[in-house]
Amino acid sequence: MASVNSTAAAAATPVPASMPKRPGMMKRLLKEPVAAIAFALVVALIGAAVFAPWLAPTDPFDNDLANAMAVPGTEGLLLGADSQGRNMITRLLYGLRVTMTMGLASVLLGGVVGALVGFSAAFYSRIDGVLMRLMDVLLSFPAILFGLAIAAIFGPGIPAVVLALSVATVPLMARIVRGAALVVMRMDYIEAARSTGMGDARLILRHLAPNCLSPIFVFATLRFGQVILLGSALSFLGLGAQPPLAELGAMASEGRNFLFFAPHIAVIPCVLIFVVVLAFNVLGDALRDALDPRLRS
Amino acid sequence: MTTPLLEVEGLQKHYPVKKGIVLQKQVGAVKAVDGVSFTVNRGETLALVGESGCGKSTTARLVLRLIEPSAGTIRFDGQDVTKVGGGAMRALRRRMQIVFQDPYASLNPRLTVGDAIAEPMAVHGIGNAASRQAKVQELLRLVGLQPFHAERYPHEFSGGQRQRIGIARALSVEPELVVCDEPVSALDVSIQAQVVNLMKDLQARLGLSYLFIAHDLAVVKHMADRIAVMYLGAVMEIGGKQALFAKPRHPYTRALLAAIPHPDPARRGRVTPLGGDVPSPLAVPPGCRFHTRCPFAQERCKLEVPQLRDVGDGQQVACHFSETLPDAGLDYSGGLTDAAARRLALYDAARRKAA
Incomplete structure (x- = not known):
């Protein structure tokens, strides 16, 4: 198509008859080597978590006290065994599963609710005050306190942790989204969209939300790391994962008792948490850039 | 004579100034627009001129009912814009469109130019995806851009080109009245002339009426048929x-x-x-x-x-x-x-x- 129209006076510079095809979002994302590595890591971690039952060499609850605190490299135990003599590899795979589900679920749930609140507050100035004061109330409770309260109501366990961490994420996300949305609301294209008579939902989804994506992405990936650490803290307090369930944070806190005799029990789960958080952060950053048309070369 | 396209009478916009935290008392009002009346006839350009802050832009937004007036009536083709409800208002919105001052803020950076121009049509359910696509190409040509520009994003264009895209978007639903809020103030002089001439061309071709807001009297003299001078909201x-x-x-x-x-x-x-x-x-x-x-x-x-x-x-x-x-x-x-x-x-x- 795109034939050069010679009658167009504005086209002062000659233009090629056809434009090269734009690279897709995925291609742009993977062009950065760091982003590609992070992407590969995230895929591998998710794969490991999903296929843990097939990948794990042993049952996660299979203890063998003869091998208790076996050091990495022991016959048949590449990463050693924990204080109960359970294979670390198995425990890590299952732990990754629980930890990542917990982190993703909390960030997703809390983030979506928080974003809805934030967009509503920015868009409907009438309810802005009420909504944001409510968020301030939520913000004044530490996440641990929510965990205690929710565990007291529903009993300790992973669902309680997810709920508590979601509630703790809502006000943070709401404030960030509202701040970003207020800036976008002042732009002329919002007014232009309004002047066409489109509905609020369309305006928010098509014009407001896409232009608030950058801070949302950055916050969600940062929060993912925080949530995993908070979840570990709750597990440590006995409110989250209950033994013998494997969860990275719980494993780390359990290993703390043997830090001097068998450091690998605590260190390896911590390293894995670090890798998970880092990979998600880097990928989140890269995703934000890939989604922004202005940053395309 | 037939009825004018737009009749504005005694239009007011007062912003209350409140004091106090709990029991708010109104201590005054910013009289942004204070009793403005004018008419715009079909095919005519009425220019609103005045210093910054005299209420020109507020008047424009009131006419489009992007903000609610405190008092006064706005009749568009005999219909009172301030009183009509949901559905009728949507139908009216199709007939009046706006072109903004800042071409860098008036286009959503996340939408391709084609999507931006097609959107008002989609909102009003005009045509299907294919016919809208064709209309986008036609509009781009009309404002002096290339059809393949539809796939590009706003940041890939210069200010003058963006302003043309803004004009194409406004024209996509074939409005009768286009409110131009300082459409060329943000452009440099040679581009101003291009855009002004384009707008005059389009007016002649499509029989548009313009409510043209400006402070550059050279541009006003070139564009306008009639001029309204505003001072401090009146x-x-x-x-x-x-x-x-x-x-x-x-x-x-x-x-x-x-x-x-x-x-x-x-x-x-x-x-x-x-x-x-x-x-x-x-x-x-x-x-x-x-x-x-x-x-x-x-x-x-x-x-x-x-x-x-x-x-x-x-x-x-x-x-x-x-x-x-x-x-x-x-x-x-x-x-x-x-x-x-x-x-x-x-x-x-x-x-x-x-x-």
């Missing part, structure tokens, strides 16, 4: 372009026109610039709102609000003494006609030659 004078430039009847209009840079050095000293500042719209002076700065103000001006009244030639003026004002003997349009008009004509000619 209209001071309305008249045909020729009459108003040849014989401004209001002291404020005179001051505004006299402020146009003029190439005649002999003029120096004969023009007295206005003293003082624009009063705050929080405390509009009683009587004539211009009396604090008017060189001809008398006792009556401080007491009695002058109403817009006909003074012949289709000119209306809100001044008690417009007939008895001393004639300063200035040629108000002199500064404009030569250089600016020639410049615009030159661009126009070049444009036609290229086409």
Whole structure:
């Protein structure tokens, strides 16, 4: 198509008859080597978590006290065994599963609710005050306190942790989204969209939300790391994962008792948490850039 | 004569100023627009001119009902815009569109140009995806861009090109009235001429009416059929372009026109610039709102609000003494006609030659 129209006076510079095809979002994302590595890591971690039952060499609850605190490299135990003599590899795979589900679920749930609140507050100035004061109330409770309260109501366990961490994420996300949305609301294209008579939902989804994506992405990936650490803290307090369930944070806190005799029990789960958080952060950053048309070369 | 396309009467927008945290008391009001009346006929361009902060843009947004007026009526093709509800308002919105001042803020950076232009049509359910695509191509050509530009994003265009995209978007639903809120103020001079000429072209071709807001009098003189001069939220004078430039009847209009840079050095000293500042719209002076700065103000001006009244030639003026004002003997349009008009004509000619 795109034939050069010679009658167009504005086209002062000659233009090629056809434009090269734009690279897709995925291609742009993977062009950065760091982003590609992070992407590969995230895929591998998710794969490991999903296929843990097939990948794990042993049952996660299979203890063998003869091998208790076996050091990495022991016959048949590449990463050693924990204080109960359970294979670390198995425990890590299952732990990754629980930890990542917990982190993703909390960030997703809390983030979506928080974003809805934030967009509503920015868009409907009438309810802005009420909504944001409510968020301030939520913000004044530490996440641990929510965990205690929710565990007291529903009993300790992973669902309680997810709920508590979601509630703790809502006000943070709401404030960030509202701040970003207020800036976008002042732009002329919002007014232009309004002047066409489109509905609020369309305006928010098509014009407001896409232009608030950058801070949302950055916050969600940062929060993912925080949530995993908070979840570990709750597990440590006995409110989250209950033994013998494997969860990275719980494993780390359990290993703390043997830090001097068998450091690998605590260190390896911590390293894995670090890798998970880092990979998600880097990928989140890269995703934000890939989604922004202005940053395309 | 048929009914005018747009009739605005006694339009007001007052923003309350409140004090107190719990029990809020209204302690005053910013009178952004304070009783504005004008009409726009079909196929006509009415320019609103005035200093920054005089309520031009607020008036534009009130007309489109992007903000709700405090009082007054806006009739579009006989229908009162301030009273119609949901569905009827949507139908009206299709018939009036807006072009913004800042071409860098008026396009959503996340939408391709094609999507942006097609969106108003999609909102109003005009055609299907394919026919909208075809219309986008046609509109792009109409405003002097290339059809393949539809796939690009706004940041890939210059300011002038973006303004054309904004115009194409406004025209996509075939409106009758286009409100132009300083459409060329953010563009540099040569691009201004291109866009102004494009808008004139489109008006002739599509029979559009423009409510054209500007502060550049050279552009106004080129674009407008009639001009309304605003000061501090009210209209001071309305008249045909020729009459108003040849014989401004209001002291404020005179001051505004006299402020146009003029190439005649002999003029120096004969023009007295206005003293003082624009009063705050929080405390509009009683009587004539211009009396604090008017060189001809008398006792009556401080007491009695002058109403817009006909003074012949289709000119209306809100001044008690417009007939008895001393004639300063200035040629108000002199500064404009030569250089600016020639410049615009030159661009126009070049444009036609290229086409």
